[in-house]
Amino acid sequence: MARGRGFVSRWVVDGLELPREVVMDLPRISIIGDGQVKLENYRGLLEFSPDLVRIKLARGELAIKGDGLAIKSLFPEELTIEGKIAGLSFEE
Amino acid sequence: MLGELLTRYLRGYVSIKISGKNPEKLLNLALNHGIPLWNLRRKHDGLEAQLQAAHFRKLRPLVRKTGNRPRLQKRGGLPFQMKRLGKRRGFVAGAFLFVVLLYTLSSFIWFIEVNGTVTMDRAEILSAARELGLKPGRFQRMIELEEVERGLLARVPGLAWVGITLSGTKAMIKIVEKKILLQDEARIPGDLVARADGLIDDLIVLNGQAVVVPGATVREGQVLVRGLKELPDGSVEAVKAYGIIKARVWRTVVAEVPLEKTTEVPTGRTWRLKTLKIGPIQVILRKGRDPGFARYDELEERKPFRLGPVPFPVEIRIVTRYELRPEKRSIDLEEARQEAIKAAFFQLGRVLREGSVVVERRIDVSQPRPDLVRAEVVVETTEDIGMFRPALQGTPPESSPPQPSAAH
Known part of the structure; x- marks a missing residue:
């Protein structure tokens, strides 16, 4: 991860009020209650089991812990996970 | 979301089971090849997923690459249903027949309604309509409504206007009867009498002979203008008296x-009863404990079910009672x-x-x-205050005191 690029893009985002996730290649995550997580801009699936889903991001990974997790839809541009969600954590 | 579900249904989809180690690898491959998957579920012996039927072919080589094995579990959606239906010819024929029958039957006339009769007999109009071709069981397109309207006007005496409208399988005949004016009414002889006690101010006699003069006090029922006319030959003819008699009238109310007044005011306590009425059967849906109000106002609401314009013999009745208590108010x-x-x-x-x-x-x-x-x-x-009182039939009004006759 180049430090210079991060600085420039952050400056561009703040200055031009562009959507951060587009410019900086960050995932956009929306959570509805504790039942659904919707993820845009992800890179792939690392692990899928009923109590843990690990998702590869442009930088690091996202772990979703829960119970009875299922993937509602797995589309190239969007991923939706349903089930009883206990927590989300970003890992390097 | 709904659009997506519909697309899945219309295009057809398959459920597959992927067994083997590390199915995540396969999922990532599918992602990279742009194959959308949905309803993925992890099972102890593999992974279940659904995808578009057309994509299944594309998935197969990927599966081999990862060393997993996909098994087709279920096919769903319209294309597969159609295939299945193709084998059930009887069912398809039945469904088709049903649609055709429904369409055919609804293009006949099954009911005829007559509206607007006052003195006339509905049956008379119905039978006339029947003769003109408007009867239950006729094909709607075979009936020229305007012709039937004209025919009814010509056939049934006393009709002023006829309008026929079709609504579904029902023909509604709306009629207006002629009002027959009694032409003789203008010729009934009679007097003008006072409607109330009063003092005559002014009188304009248009027909008949005035009996009172301005300034005279009259009592209710007293003759004001006699329905008599002197002919040039000296004889007297009974006519209908007509004129305007202005008078002062005093009235006391x-x-x-x-x-101190006793009024009833609501206490705020209510009781409600909900019933469902199906034809003659009543079912109580919900009922609070009857608190037995001594005095109450009752409000009844009826909500009939309708299926489009067709009333249904089902209705919900809600009865609400509002408790009242008397309150003295001065x-x-x-x-x-x-x-x-x-x-x-x-x-x-x-x-x-x-x-x-x-x-x-x-x-x-x-x-x-x-x-x-x-x-x-x-x-x-x-x-x-002039009021017409017809003279008794056959006896021309004399100058004798007025007989009590049929009041106007």
Whole structure:
């Protein structure tokens, strides 16, 4: 991860009020209650089991812990996970 | 979301089971090849997923690459259903027949309704319509409505207008009857008599002979204008008296208002009963414990079910009772006065006739009892007090006192 690029893009985002996730290649995550997580801009699936889903991001990974997790839809541009969600954590 | 589901259904989808180690690898491969998957579920012996039927072929080589094995579990959606239906010819034929029958049957006329009859017999109009071709079981397109309308007007005497509209399988015949004017009415001989006691102001006699003069006091029922006409040869003919007789009339109305009134006010407690009525059967849906109100107002709501324009013999009835309690209310003298006067004028409005002009009025308010206020309103009006009274048939009016005849 180049430090210079991060600085420039952050400056561009703040200055031009562009959507951060587009410019900086960050995932956009929306959570509805504790039942659904919707993820845009992800890179792939690392692990899928009923109590843990690990998702590869442009930088690091996202772990979703829960119970009875299922993937509602797995589309190239969007991923939706349903089930009883206990927590989300970003890992390097 | 709904659009997506519909697309899945229309295009057809398959459920597959992927067994083997590390199915995540396969999922990532599918992602990279742009194959959307949905409803993924992890099972102890693999992974279940759904995808578009057309994509299954594309997935197969990927599966081999990862060393997993996909198994087709279920096919769903319209294309597969159609295939299955193809094998059930009887069912398809039945469904088709049903649609055709429904369409055919709904293009006939099954019901005929007649509206607007007052003195006429509906059956007469129905049978005339039947003769003209408008009867249950006829194909709608074979009936020329305008022709039937014209035919009914020609066939049934006494019809002023006929309009037929089709609504579904029902034909509605709307008719208007002719009003037959009694032409003889104008020729019935008779007198003008006073409608009320009064003082004659002015009279314009258009037909007949005046009996009173301006300034005369008349009593109710007294003859004002006789229905007589002198012919050039000296004989007398009975005619219908006609004229305008302006007179002053005094009228008194009295209204009383008690100073203490008992009214019923709602206590706020209500009781509600919900019933469902299907034809003649009533089912209680919900009912609170009947608190047994001594006095109550009842409000009944009916909500009939309808299927489009067709009423259904099912309705929901909601009965709500509002408990009331009596409350004594006393009003002060001024309020009672106003109310009494208002009530008196209200009565007056019912007594006075159209065209009456109030010339003078007097209002007296008294208190005949300590708890009662009485308002007396006396008005002087000028109005036309002439009232036609037909003479008895066959006997021309004589100059004798008027006989009590059939009142107008």
